[in-house]
Amino acid sequence: MKRTIFDEDHDTFRESCRTFVHRTLRPNQEKHIANHELGREVWLELGRQGMLGMNVPAEYGGAGVNDLRFSLILAEELSRLAFAYSSCVGIHTNCVAPYLVDLGTAEQKQRWLPKFCTGELITALAMTEASGGSDLAALKSSAVRDGDDWILNGSKTFITNGACADLVLVAARTDPDKGAKGITLFAVEAGMAGFERGRKLDKVGQPEADTSELFFDEVRIPAVNVLGEIDHGFGYMMQRLVAERIGSAVNNIAHARQILDETLAYVKERRAFGTAIGSFQANKFVLAELLTMAEVTQAFVDQCTLAAVEGTLTAVDAAKAKWWSAKVQNDILDACVQLWGGYGYMNEYRVARAWADARVSRIWAGSNEIMKELIGRELGL
Numbered sequence: 001m002k003r004t005i006f007d008e009d010h011d012t013f014r015e016s017c018r019t020f021v022h023r024t025l026r027p028n029q030e031k032h033i034a035n036h037e038l039g040r041e042v043w044l045e046l047g048r049q050g051m052l053g054m055n056v057p058a059e060y061g062g063a064g065v066n067d068l069r070f071s072l073i074l075a076e077e078l079s080r081l082a083f084a085y086s087s088c089v090g091i092h093t094n095c096v097a098p099y100l101v102d103l104g105t106a107e108q109k110q111r112w113l114p115k116f117c118t119g120e121l122i123t124a125l126a127m128t129e130a131s132g133g134s135d136l137a138a139l140k141s142s143a144v145r146d147g148d149d150w151i152l153n154g155s156k157t158f159i160t161n162g163a164c165a166d167l168v169l170v171a172a173r174t175d176p177d178k179g180a181k182g183i184t185l186f187a188v189e190a191g192m193a194g195f196e197r198g199r200k201l202d203k204v205g206q207p208e209a210d211t212s213e214l215f216f217d218e219v220r221i222p223a224v225n226v227l228g229e230i231d232h233g234f235g236y237m238m239q240r241l242v243a244e245r246i247g248s249a250v251n252n253i254a255h256a257r258q259i260l261d262e263t264l265a266y267v268k269e270r271r272a273f274g275t276a277i278g279s280f281q282a283n284k285f286v287l288a289e290l291l292t293m294a295e296v297t298q299a300f301v302d303q304c305t306l307a308a309v310e311g312t313l314t315a316v317d318a319a320k321a322k323w324w325s326a327k328v329q330n331d332i333l334d335a336c337v338q339l340w341g342g343y344g345y346m347n348e349y350r351v352a353r354a355w356a357d358a359r360v361s362r363i364w365a366g367s368n369e370i371m372k373e374l375i376g377r378e379l380g381l
């Protein structure tokens with residue numbers, strides 16, 4: 001089914017993204033896997049191509065295009081090579097950018113956004129702690145006022161871009177008695193005394209991504225690094241999780257669709273019992289189902305994307321898109337592994353890696369259970 005949410009400018013931008021993936025990422029993918037990170041040169045090239053700051057105002061070095069579709073097109077094209085690329089870049093362009101643009105003071109924007117756009121400043125968003133990620137309001141990292149500064153203590157885990165980030169937005173408790181209403185966002189910079197990174201975590205999939213633990217031991221944060229108002233952090237995160245979740249949904253379906261297309265080509269070539277394996281009715285029916293699932297999901301995700309562009313996407317619809325696309329992605333990739341037979345289980349085949357890469361999409365950015373909880377709350381039950 002033809003997608004109808006893009007115009008010529010989007011198509012031109014997509015071509016540039018494809019060229020970037022082809023020239024800069026694909027030849028270096030094994031290096032990224034070995035190093036468990038993209039490396040600074042990838043970020044700088046993204047910056048040179050003008051791909052990091054599409055939604056950043058022009059006065060701060062961005063393109064000043066208030067159209068989420070551009071960064072989602074980049075995410076789609078990155079997902080098609082490997083899910084980790086859209087995870088790492090998406091945290092920066094889709095997740096962190098809105099915090100800095102919407103909540104930053106003029107001084108903060110001047111300090112961080114120009115380098116954010118050039119790739120000289122890599123960012124991360126640190127909400128999750130070892131004690132739990134779903135119940136964000138219960139987070140334990142704390143910041144206590146000391147004169148004009150704040151003293152941050154605690155730790156975060158599973159943080160995408162955690163090891164390489166130059167600037168990390170950290171959610172910390174600033175009022176122990178106010179639950180969700182006692183959380184503040186702090187911009188923690190590399191090199192601040194007491195800010196240490198743990199190991200790069202050994203994940204089941206997405207080996208290209210740097211996912212790390214972060215530790216804060218008496219880190220002195222100047223007041224000029226507080227983002228937004230004190231104690232308003234939880235609300236800020238909830239508002240921006242809507243965009244994060246539609247971004248996640250876009251990645252999920254692009255990733256699955258790419259491997260499905262590669263699988264369709266494979267089943268036409270691979271032969272058993274004297275014929276192409278795709279021609280067996282059992283497999284043909286599976287592929288018909290997968291293609292239907294992919295296209296129906298794409299249509300819903302595209303509508304949500306348009307609503308996000310217009311500013312009307314609800315948290316509940318974003319939750320639907322996020323959990324459903326994650327399920328469809330995982331179902332499609334599992335079926336694709338089956339169609340590739342033993343090769344589908346070998347890491348040197350893209351389908352095997354994609355299957356492992358995708359598993360986390362039902363867990364992160366709010367697990368599928370939390371998404372259903374959000375939807376369920378609106379049902380008046």
Ligand SMILES: Cc1cc2nc3c(=O)[nH]c(=O)nc-3n(C[C@H](O)[C@H](O)[C@H](O)COP(=O)(O)OP(=O)(O)OC[C@H]3O[C@@H](n4cnc5c(N)ncnc54)[C@H](O)[C@@H]3O)c2cc1C
Pocket residue numbers: 091124125126127128129130131132133134135157158159160161203211360363364365366367368369370373
């Ligand atoms: C590769 C990777 C990258 C990540 N990147 C980031 C990042 O950049 N920044 C960041 O802050 N976090 C990041 N995360 C963390 C991620 O968002 C959390 O893992 C996720 O929110 C779940 O939290 P948890 O792991 O603590 O699981 P828990 O909260 O302990 O949940 C465990 C299980 O219980 C279920 N559960 C919890 N509450 C309920 C409920 N009320 N009803 C039903 N079931 C429930 C969950 O759905 C889940 O299945 C990342 C995680 C991974 C794996």
